[in-house]
Amino acid sequence: MSHRNARLTVHGRRLLVERVRSGRPVAHVAAEMGVSRPTAHKWVRRWRAEGEAGLADRSSRPRTTPHRTGAETEARVCELRQSRKLGPARIGPILGLPPSTVHRILTRHGLHRLAWLDRPTGRPVRRYERSRPGEMVHVDIKKLGNIHKVTDRRHAMDNKQATTTVRKRGKPVIGYSYLHSAVDDHSRLAYSEVLADERKETAAAFRQRAHAFFTRHGITVERVLTDNGPCYRSGLFTQTLTAAGIAHKRIRPYRPQTNGKVERFNRTLLDEWAYLRPYTTNTEHTQALTDFLHTYNHHRCHTALNGQPPINRVNNAAGQYT
Structure with missing residues (x-):
């Protein structure tokens, strides 16, 4: 080498x-x-x-490794890792192996990072990415409690604490807002709206506005992936997609990982917009979403895009496929 x-x-x-x-x-x-x-x-x-x-360069790996750990022992190491989520320092004493050997075995089988495993099943997470913008758009809804006006600085650390304090003082949250989001699988370009409910009519209307947003950016939506919520199982939602020539795909029940692009986007929204700072009113909270979306799409570095914002991948793909 x-x-x-x-x-x-x-x-x-x-x-x-x-x-x-x-x-x-x-x-x-x-x-x-x-x-x-x-x-x-x-x-x-x-x-x-x-x-x-x-x-060309060749691998320096030897053709044979006579002293490599046996296949049965390696299988036992992988089983302990996936079933009990143990690390090398704990698996080693159980099997009589040095922790360094256990770590090499886990690395060889792609199990050396717990973040790469599905926590309930212990199986390696299969990550995928569509080859072009619009090939798959992930759509989801996040339920958020409406915001009360924060008047006590002791309770204004963030909206979560403020909401919790109000509940403890006997003043329950007045209603909920529903954050509808659509994320392109390839470019991660995102579109969101805060709406009053999650009914089928609302979801269908949001889908049409999201479609117009992606069209303005030169993206032709081919498929939409959703969970199995009532609004997405409705005939109205599917009909609006069919009329636009878009295929509707739904994830397997209880498998939110399949819709992971928008699920991760929801988490980013909570950290970088919803609970970033205390908002005095629900209107102020909603207006801040517009600024966040512009930052996310045009300026925020994305680790899955080699540190580039989503709009850069959209532009690169436009030049590639034209």
Whole structure:
């Protein structure tokens, strides 16, 4: 494998072979390029045997590992990890293995990070991403309690605490708001509205406005993925999608991971908008959503997009598919 001080890269090996093919002695070419004659002969020999593919880097992994942990022991390590969520320091004493060996086994099987496992089942999370914008749009609803005016600074740390305090003092929250959101699977471009309910008519109307939003950004929606809420099971919601030539997909019951793009967006909304600071009124809270959405779509760095905002991926895809 190449390293940062390597004399020959793939390009250098190709140049070495071309000079040898021109009729020059291997020893002279090796001296010019600062490598030994055996090394030069090695690359020429590989090129003659395999062609251009022989000049590529190869893995330094050995062909056989006689002292590797047995398959049954590895299976037992994986079983303890997935069923009991134990780490190397606890699995090691149970099986009589060094923790370092347990960690290598978990890494080999992709189980060394608990965040990569589905907590209830212990199975590795299968992450997916559609290949182009509009191929799949995730839609969901988040229920939020309406905000009371905060007048006591002791209870104004955040909206969660303020709401809890009001309940304890015998003043229940007056109603709820429903945050309807749509997130494009490929680009993560998002659209949200705070609405009064989650009825089928409201969900269908939101879907149409979200469709118009994605259309303005040059995205043609092909599929919509929702959970199994009553408004999404209604004939009205499906009919509006069918009329627009959009396929309606629903997740398996009790599998919110499938709709994970919008579920993660809901969590971001709670952290960076809903409970970011104390809001004095529900109107102020709703108006702040517009500013957040602009920041999220146009400026906020997204780890799944290599640190770029969603709008950049939309623009890149537009140039790719035009």
